[in-house]
Amino acid sequence: MAIKNSRAELISDYLREHKSAELDRKEPFEIAGKRVNLAVIRLPLDKLYYNIKNGRFAAELHELEASEGRRLEPEKPKDALKIEELLLKDQTRTDWLKKDIIRVGQLQPATITDDGYIVNGNRRAAILNQLYREKGDARYSFLEAVRLPPDVSPQDLWRFEAGFQLAVELKADYGPVNELLKIKEGQEYGLHFQEIALILGGDNTTEDVEQKLRVLRLVEDYLRYFGQDNRYSLVERRVEHFINLDNIMHRSQWKKLNPDQEDRVLHSAYHLIHDADIAHLQIRSYAHLVKEPQIAMNFANEILIASGVLKESNIGKKAKATSLEKKKEPISLEPSEEELKKLEEKLLSPPPESIKNTKDTDENNDEKNFEVPAKATKSAENKEKLKEKLREILETTVEKVALNQQIKKPSQIFKRIETNLLALNEIPLDHLKPHKKEFNHLEKLVTQLAKKFR
Numbered sequence: 001m002a003i004k005n006s007r008a009e010l011i012s013d014y015l016r017e018h019k020s021a022e023l024d025r026k027e028p029f030e031i032a033g034k035r036v037n038l039a040v041i042r043l044p045l046d047k048l049y050y051n052i053k054n055g056r057f058a059a060e061l062h063e064l065e066a067s068e069g070r071r072l073e074p075e076k077p078k079d080a081l082k083i084e085e086l087l088l089k090d091q092t093r094t095d096w097l098k099k100d101i102i103r104v105g106q107l108q109p110a111t112i113t114d115d116g117y118i119v120n121g122n123r124r125a126a127i128l129n130q131l132y133r134e135k136g137d138a139r140y141s142f143l144e145a146v147r148l149p150p151d152v153s154p155q156d157l158w159r160f161e162a163g164f165q166l167a168v169e170l171k172a173d174y175g176p177v178n179e180l181l182k183i184k185e186g187q188e189y190g191l192h193f194q195e196i197a198l199i200l201g202g203d204n205t206t207e208d209v210e211q212k213l214r215v216l217r218l219v220e221d222y223l224r225y226f227g228q229d230n231r232y233s234l235v236e237r238r239v240e241h242f243i244n245l246d247n248i249m250h251r252s253q254w255k256k257l258n259p260d261q262e263d264r265v266l267h268s269a270y271h272l273i274h275d276a277d278i279a280h281l282q283i284r285s286y287a288h289l290v291k292e293p294q295i296a297m298n299f300a301n302e303i304l305i306a307s308g309v310l311k312e313s314n315i316g317k318k319a320k321a322t323s324l325e326k327k328k329e330p331i332s333l334e335p336s337e338e339e340l341k342k343l344e345e346k347l348l349s350p351p352p353e354s355i356k357n358t359k360d361t362d363e364n365n366d367e368k369n370f371e372v373p374a375k376a377t378k379s380a381e382n383k384e385k386l387k388e389k390l391r392e393i394l395e396t397t398v399e400k401v402a403l404n405q406q407i408k409k410p411s412q413i414f415k416r417i418e419t420n421l422l423a424l425n426e427i428p429l430d431h432l433k434p435h436k437k438e439f440n441h442l443e444k445l446v447t448q449l450a451k452k453f454r
Contacts, residue, residue, distance in 0.1 A: 007115040008150060011047055027109060027146045031156050038146045040109045043116075045129055045143050049074040050083045051117035059177045059232035060086050066230040074117075087126040098127050106144050111160070114150035119161060121145065155189050162186060162199050176239040177232045180216040183209060211246060218242045222270050240280035241273050248283070253290040261297050265290065268303035275307055275383075276390035285398045292401055299397040306389050 015021055026037040051074065052061050064086060065071055072079040088094045101124070110121025118125055125143050132140040148157070162182055186196045193206040200209070219235050219242050228234060235242070248254060249266075257265065269286060272278045289296045304310040402416075424432070432439065 005115045005150070011043065011114075011116055011147070014043065014047060015041065023144065029146070029148075029160065031149065031152055038148070040144055040146055042142050042144050045125060045132070045141055048112060048116045048118055048125065048143060050080060050087070050122050050125065051113075051119060052083060052087070052122055057086060057122070057178070058181045059175060059236070062230040063233055084126045084129060087123045088130065094123075094127065097123065098131065101127055101131065105139075110143055110145040112145045112147055113152075114148060118145070119148070119157065155191060158186050158189050158191065159199060162196075175236055177219065177236055180212050180219070180239075183212050184216055187213060211243075214246050215239065215242045218246060222273070225267065225270055226274060238273060238280070241283050244280055244283040245269055245286070248286045248290065251287065251290070253287070257290060257293055257296070261293060261300075264300040264304065265296050267309070268300035271303050271307045271309075272390055272394060276387050276394070278391065278394070282394065285394065288401050289397060295397065295401055299393065302393045302397075303390060306386065306393065
């Protein structure tokens with residue numbers, strides 16, 4: 001005997017008792033490969049539940065749950081209010097939709113599962129709930145929706161959600177990370193990349209889908225590396241960095257690196273993104289760096305030393321690293337035992353569940369390591385110094401690689417030297433005085449080179 005779903009029964013009982021709840025219109029859906037027309041019904045909001053774990057707020061929900069240290073249950077009123085706050089966080093869009101609903105009512109029906117979880121229309125439901133609490137007007141206590149059949153498959157549910165939310169013309173407010181998470185969900189449901197690409201629309205191909213999944217793995221590895229699992233808001237405006245990084249990792253030059261070199265070079269990129277806050281186009285410099293494996297390795301070591309991850313004495317040892325899919329378990333770069341305490345204070349944030357317990361005792365951390373409530377690790381002054389140092393290492397190494405690649409073109413090297421010397425000549429002397437040591441070193445190098453021609 002099949003177990004009855006109590007929430008679904010409550011909705012069915014309500015519909016039997018309130019014949020007027022079934023409105024005189026239908027909406028077309030594709031279910032199990034067939035087109036069906038489903039009735040639009042009008043249900044009390046107190047019989048419905050928010051469901052954003054798979055939608056355009058999935059990343060935000062993951063982050064909220066990480067900060068809470070638990071899964072949120074929309075069936076519980078307090079958790080429902082937390083989810084509602086998240087849904088209404090975009091004040092500009094919320095105000096616009098609120099005014100629109102007051103003016104003309106709900107024009108487009110939402111979509112719900114058989115047992116009352118809102119598949120599409122969570123924000124509209126949140127606004128209606130807010131309006132009902134504010135005005136006490138009964139017309140705001142109902143949601144018009146299409147109720148899906150009880151046997152709709154997860155694959156069909158994904159096809160509907162993705163088709164509606166990720167279609168090129170409708171995904172303007174769908175964040176890049178949420179798009180990646182939605183694609184990952186489709187893969188987990190067993191949909192072929194070709195079908196996912198078709199649902200995404202536009203000029204998306206199976207190769208695009210594959211790359212987006214790789215980019216998500218990079219994003220998640222980056223967050224895990226810094227102890228910030230599921231804190232997707234930290235990378236919401238940095239997805240382009242990881243797209244560029246993925247492009248480089250799939251070039252022939254990258255494949256010439258050994259696993260240890262790959263890990264160190266990858267983690268150096270992570271620190272440039274996180275600590276130096278470089279622009280996404282600067283990641284493309286790695287395409288040139290990896291053409292010179294030894295330079296790339298020296299560069300990565302410099303970045304990791306400056307960031308406090310490695311010591312010069314440890315350069316010969318293999319650094320422990322977070323893996324992507326080539327390793328069975330994710331791990332992260334970690335120092336030797338005797339350095340652990342010092343490095344934790346300097347670099348790593350505690351896991352989310354320990355933040356509350358340590359926030360009163362960790363007085364040495366002066367500023368947030370990220371933009372969200374993670375433990376601070378560096379003072380503002382030290383953070384700015386690190387940022388400048390890492391950018392300087394990148395610029396110097398890029399210049400070195402460029403010179404190496406032009407070694408057979410002396411005229412170009414002379415031109416670059418001349419241009420740089422002219423630039424130095426334009427700088428006020430007061431600004432150059434702190435760099436007297438560097439200038440003397442440069443003078444020595446030029447003198448030694450000139451002696452060869454005498």
